[in-house]
Amino acid sequence: METVIEVRNLVKRYGDLMAVNGIDLDVQAGEVYSILGPNGAGKTTSVEIMECLRRKTSGEVRVLGHDIERGQKEIKKRIGVLPQSFNAFDYLTVKENIEYFGGLFDKRIPTDELIDAVQLQDKRDVWFINLSGGLKQRVGVAIAMVNDPDLVFLDEPTTGLDPKARREVWEVIRNLKSRNKTVILTTHYMEEAEVLSDHVAIMDEGRFIAMGTTRQIIDQHGSGSTCIVKGANDAAVAALRSAGMICEANDGDLLVRIEDKGSLPKIVGFLSSPEVTYDEVLIKGSSLEDVFLKLTGRKLAEAEQ
Amino acid sequence: MRPKHVLVDLKGQARSFFRIKSNIFWVFAFPLLLIVIFGAIFSNMGSEMVTLNVQDLDEGPGSQQLLAAINGTGMVKIRFISPLADLEQHIKDNSLAHVMVVPANYSANLASNITAPVELRLDETVSTSGTVFNAVNGVVNAVNLQMAGGEQRVTIEVGSIVQKRFTFLDFFVPGIIGLTVMTTCVFNVQGTISRFRANGIFRKLATTPMTPFEWLLSRILWHLFISFLTLAVIMGFGVLLYGMNMSVNLPVVLMIVAGSAMFSALGMIVARFVKNEETASMAANAITFPMMFLSGTFFQLEMMPSYLQQVAAVLPLTYMSQGLRDAMVYDNLAGAYFNLAVVAAIAVVFVIAAVLITKWEEG
Ligand SMILES: Nc1ncnc2c1ncn2[C@@H]1O[C@H](COP(=O)(O)OP(=O)(O)O)[C@@H](O)[C@H]1O
Numbered sequence: 001m002e003t004v005i006e007v008r009n010l011v012k013r014y015g016d017l018m019a020v021n022g023i024d025l026d027v028q029a030g031e032v033y034s035i036l037g038p039n040g041a042g043k044t045t046s047v048e049i050m051e052c053l054r055r056k057t058s059g060e061v062r063v064l065g066h067d068i069e070r071g072q073k074e075i076k077k078r079i080g081v082l083p084q085s086f087n088a089f090d091y092l093t094v095k096e097n098i099e100y101f102g103g104l105f106d107k108r109i110p111t112d113e114l115i116d117a118v119q120l121q122d123k124r125d126v127w128f129i130n131l132s133g134g135l136k137q138r139v140g141v142a143i144a145m146v147n148d149p150d151l152v153f154l155d156e157p158t159t160g161l162d163p164k165a166r167r168e169v170w171e172v173i174r175n176l177k178s179r180n181k182t183v184i185l186t187t188h189y190m191e192e193a194e195v196l197s198d199h200v201a202i203m204d205e206g207r208f209i210a211m212g213t214t215r216q217i218i219d220q221h222g223s224g225s226t227c228i229v230k231g232a233n234d235a236a237v238a239a240l241r242s243a244g245m246i247c248e249a250n251d252g253d254l255l256v257r258i259e260d261k262g263s264l265p266k267i268v269g270f271l272s273s274p275e276v277t278y279d280e281v282l283i284k285g286s287s288l289e290d291v292f293l294k295l296t297g298r299k300l301a302e303a304e305q
Numbered sequence: 306m307r308p309k310h311v312l313v314d315l316k317g318q319a320r321s322f323f324r325i326k327s328n329i330f331w332v333f334a335f336p337l338l339l340i341v342i343f344g345a346i347f348s349n350m351g352s353e354m355v356t357l358n359v360q361d362l363d364e365g366p367g368s369q370q371l372l373a374a375i376n377g378t379g380m381v382k383i384r385f386i387s388p389l390a391d392l393e394q395h396i397k398d399n400s401l402a403h404v405m406v407v408p409a410n411y412s413a414n415l416a417s418n419i420t421a422p423v424e425l426r427l428d429e430t431v432s433t434s435g436t437v438f439n440a441v442n443g444v445v446n447a448v449n450l451q452m453a454g455g456e457q458r459v460t461i462e463v464g465s466i467v468q469k470r471f472t473f474l475d476f477f478v479p480g481i482i483g484l485t486v487m488t489t490c491v492f493n494v495q496g497t498i499s500r501f502r503a504n505g506i507f508r509k510l511a512t513t514p515m516t517p518f519e520w521l522l523s524r525i526l527w528h529l530f531i532s533f534l535t536l537a538v539i540m541g542f543g544v545l546l547y548g549m550n551m552s553v554n555l556p557v558v559l560m561i562v563a564g565s566a567m568f569s570a571l572g573m574i575v576a577r578f579v580k581n582e583e584t585a586s587m588a589a590n591a592i593t594f595p596m597m598f599l600s601g602t603f604f605q606l607e608m609m610p611s612y613l614q615q616v617a618a619v620l621p622l623t624y625m626s627q628g629l630r631d632a633m634v635y636d637n638l639a640g641a642y643f644n645l646a647v648v649a650a651i652a653v654v655f656v657i658a659a660v661l662i663t664k665w666e667e668g
């Protein structure tokens with residue numbers, strides 16, 4: 001398989017701040033690779049160095065086989081970029097916006113084909129300023145594809161969108177993958193990374209604190225599955241607590257760690273005794289959110305502030 | 306340099322510019338409103354006080370009595386021209402419409418009981434000339450009556466002044482063209498750059514083959530087009546509505562080119578140095594506002610205190626407006642080219658500075 005991006009010990013310093021603090025990355029052709037992390041983790045800085053928009057402090061970066069400093073021109077021809085919080089020209093229509101950016105490249109995909117790809121056929125003559133947030137981002141993705149790039153960078157394409165709009169953007173990203181594009185996606189939505197990517201790197205304070213497939217990361221850093229007992233009565237709480245299995249309790253909702261194969265029968269045993277009552281029992285696997293919590297002591301959402 | 310990139314951006318501007326309502330306001334409505342409002346204010350102000358310019362070569366008791374009587378009518382206000390002044394030149398330089406000359410031997414003639422003519426020169430195209438004639442004629446009749454036998458001793462020799470007369474609008478309209486070119490170029494370019502920066506458009510453009518220079522060139526060219534549109538609209542308005550007589554000649558064309566480039570580059574420089582969108586717009590205001598009022602757009606520089614005239618002398622709009630006036634209405638080509646040279650020199654400096662500091666993104 002062709003390696004599309006190769007990053008070795010990349011460092012970017014802004015004055016005293018180490019925005020990117022020695023990351024390594026290998027991205028293979030045709031995959032969706034997510035960089036997941038809270039605001040300020042260094043995601044944008046990292047991808048913009050790969051896009052030849054910012055200068056690195058040190059380290060080595062090769063994109064599509066070219067060194068980012070010597071091969072800028074070649075790289076720019078073959079990448080497509082959706083910058084973070086990008087807004088196209090407010091007073092051009094969807095079609096005119098795509099034509100504008102397409103006109104700047106020698107190699108380009110026909111505008112209509114791009115409009116189809118992001119499913120904006122009925123909005124083609126609407127001014128950009130009059131589109132909803134989700135539609136704007138889809139225009140942004142179309143613009144990122146005008147030059148039929150091999151590698152597409154999407155910097156937080158769904159931040160600020162409502163869940164429905166977010167899912168529609170996911171559709172568009174899946175579509176990119178089905179066209180054999182390599183996609184680098186940054187996000188701070190754990191679910192987005194889990195659903196869309198082949199590989200994920202979790203970033204915090206300029207470092208990758210975990211990377212691999214979602215499965216690998218969870219296997220390696222996750223804390224196993226958790227049994228959630230909702231609406232448990234005092235007897236249930238007392239029984240589980242005496243067994244030392246409760247990791248979190250609040251108002252009759254219990255999180256019980258499933259540490260090994262024997263845990264589950266034990267829990268079932270406690271729950272079946274006659275004085276114990278509860279509303280429902282769920283079993284939940286470990287998520288990237290849990291991994292982030294475990295590795296940093298913070299929740300992804302909290303780390304935002 | 307790829308002309309194709311410049312054309313793509315020009316096309317984008319052409320498509321979007323007039324979809325933005327505020328652009329229509331600043332390019333069309335704003336200058337025309339100013340002309341209508343100020344035209345109305347100043348065309349009425351002129352008729353209240355009629356000035357009679359008097360060159361008293363006699364300076365004797367007779368002339369003093371006569372002039373005091375004319376002043377006493379309350380119909381005209383007398384302003385003296387030095388007896389040493391070259392009258393023809395003085396009339397021309399100050400665009401005088403009513404002039405009276407009292408000859409050197411006036412008092413002596415009266416004393417010797419022989420005819421004593423005074424000379425009254427009026428521009429018949431100016432409506433107040435009738436008032437002046439009536440005032441002077443009434444006084445002369447009274448003086449004659451008062452004298453022995455009511456003989457016609459004092460006579461009036463009426464002559465005419467024929468010259469190109471400039472109204473407030475002649476002064477004002479070229480200034481409004483300069484002002485509008487300034488505001489549209491500075492605010493549009495600054496606003497566009499600030500907005501594009503906030504919207505990530507420059508970061509996006511940085512990933513395309515277009516260079517910052519191509520972008521900048523396209524923006525300057527577009528504002529050149531808008532500036533010529535401004536010239537055409539305002540001139541057409543003045544000619545059709547006020548019957549003004551303005552010409553478009555080479556210095557006018559060159560001044561629009563130089564002025565437009567100068568102010569577009571100024572907008573770029575402001576937006577580059579002031580990163581925050583709101584602060585940048587405030588900075589653009591802070592630069593254009595003094596020019597609006599101190600560059601002789603609304604009133605002649607000579608009416609301002611001398612320290613403000615010194616301020617005006619360093620403001621680029623002063624030279625643009627004065628140059629346009631010289632070329633469009635005053636037929637003063639020497640003045641037009643001098644002002645053009647000043648504006649062109651500033652434009653070159655500003656454009657070079659803008660080219661040097663323009664890049665897609667920092668970091
Ligand atoms: N141009 C810059 N100058 C100085 N500091 C910056 C600059 N860009 C980003 N930073 C800082 O670098 C860190 C990483 O930022 P960024 O790469 O934007 O993170 P993310 O995209 O993950 O939110 C943040 O602390 C941010 O404040």
Ligand SMILES: [Mg+2]
Pocket residue numbers: 040043044045084155156
């Ligand atoms: Mg970011």
